Amino acid sequence: MLDSFKTYFQSKTNLTDEQFHSISANLQFKKVEKGSILLHQGDVCHHSFFVSKGLLRSYTIDENGKEHIIQFAPENWIISDRSSSYFNEPSELFIDAIEETEIVFIDKNFINAVAEISISFREQDNTALHNHIRQLQKRVNLLLGATAEQRYLDFITIYPSLTLRIPQWMIASYLGITPETLSRVRKELAKRNFKPY
Amino acid sequence: MLDSFKTYFQSKTNLTDEQFHSISANLQFKKVEKGSILLHQGDVCHHSFFVSKGLLRSYTIDENGKEHIIQFAPENWIISDRSSSYFNEPSELFIDAIEETEIVFIDKNFINAVAEISISFREQDNTALHNHIRQLQKRVNLLLGATAEQRYLDFITIYPSLTLRIPQWMIASYLGITPETLSRVRKELAKRNFKPY
DNA sequence: CAGATGCATTGATGTAGGATAAGAAATGAA
DNA sequence: TTCATTTCTTATCCTACATCAATGCATCTG
Secondary structure (H helix, E strand, O other), rough: OOOHHHHHHHOOOOOHHHHHHHHHOOOEEEEEEOOOOOEOOOEEEEEEEEEEEEOEEEEOOOOOOOEEEEEEEOOOOOOOOOOOHOOEEEOEEEEEEOEEEEEEEEEEHHHHHHHHHHHHHHHHHHHHHHHHHHHEEEEEEEEOOOHHHHHHHHHHOOOHHHHHHHHHHHHHHHHHHOOHHHHHHHHHHOOOOOOOO | HHHHHHHHHHHHOOHHHHHHHHHHHOOOEEEEEOOEEEOOOEEEEEEEEEEEEEOOEEEEEOOOOOOOEEEEEEEEEEEHHHHHHOOOOOOOOOOOOOOOOEEEEEEEHHHHHHHOOOOHHHHHHHHHHHHHHHHHHHHHHHHOOOOOHHHHHHHHOOHHHHHHOOHHHHHHHOOOOOHHHHHHHHHHHHOOOOOOO
């Protein structure tokens, strides 16, 4: 469980094995079952979650009780509510497990400790923030203009592996359409003999 | 022109007047007329634009020739394509002037020089990134679920002053609806005796 | 001043996608 | 295996919003 995290992490920093081991000494791990909720809307987010195996998602629930999926996090991804943890404010988001998943809990102490000793970590973190912005901006752009079909096509080209793992109703929720509409879009694509793989 | 920038800037850093003056020595200023384009889609973004007077906007143009407005920047705002300038990639965005506006051109040399000498600047920049993410995430959420009316109401509560300055068709473009629909939404609100101010 | 030009409104009509309901298929538990 | 639950599909109807087109106003401009 720690292994994949270590690999991931060392690729982003220039820490020696010794440094890594001393810092990671009090990291927490957990295997959670499908459906477990890791962050509740309204709570302040105190951790980032590194997925070493499995699949997490973040989502909101609006006034009408509808879910809107913000992000998926499969293996080797980190998911969190950066706004909440950075500003110490209650989160808008839920984070839960779509599959049984193995998680490394990364808290601020860990982050600060690493930032302290590794310049390249700080740079990587900055890069990650910029990537996040880029990805969100692209999504805003899609939501402003694209049809259901265009959004779905975009999704399966960006996340081909996820397309098979995630239930369709969740993909629909991510795209901002109903499961029924997604089903129709897929049918239409099949009719036009579209081959995703 | 430099004054408002200096005020803005010193509020975010702890630079002395001397430091500021030496660093800002080769900053560029420009007054541009309404409609001037500061960044073209496809070009790499080399500056951030500080608005000391007037109003800028960033937007994309999709395959069908439709504009989608990403952001507005009135007085004392900075606008830019951070992704493009950070990753040195061609920008998706146009940036142009909605009104005649006075701009301070902030280039990387300036940023680097300040980051070099001011910790609080680096912190502020990091905070700005997090704010940007928060704002984008909120917008994604609105676009995923809210009706035209809800989006408009959200807009006028967040940007009451802009509501009066920006032509309605631009607000519509920001909200992802047509000008006609916005006009009907406004009519409907008026009928229900809604008072924005 | 007359005629452009740009923006907002209004009306008529079209359509993508939502709501609802029901059945089929897949998954999973006993 | 069987029964139950969840997911996916299909069909019908409906609504929010788009599209198209006409008109009304301001503001420019020669």
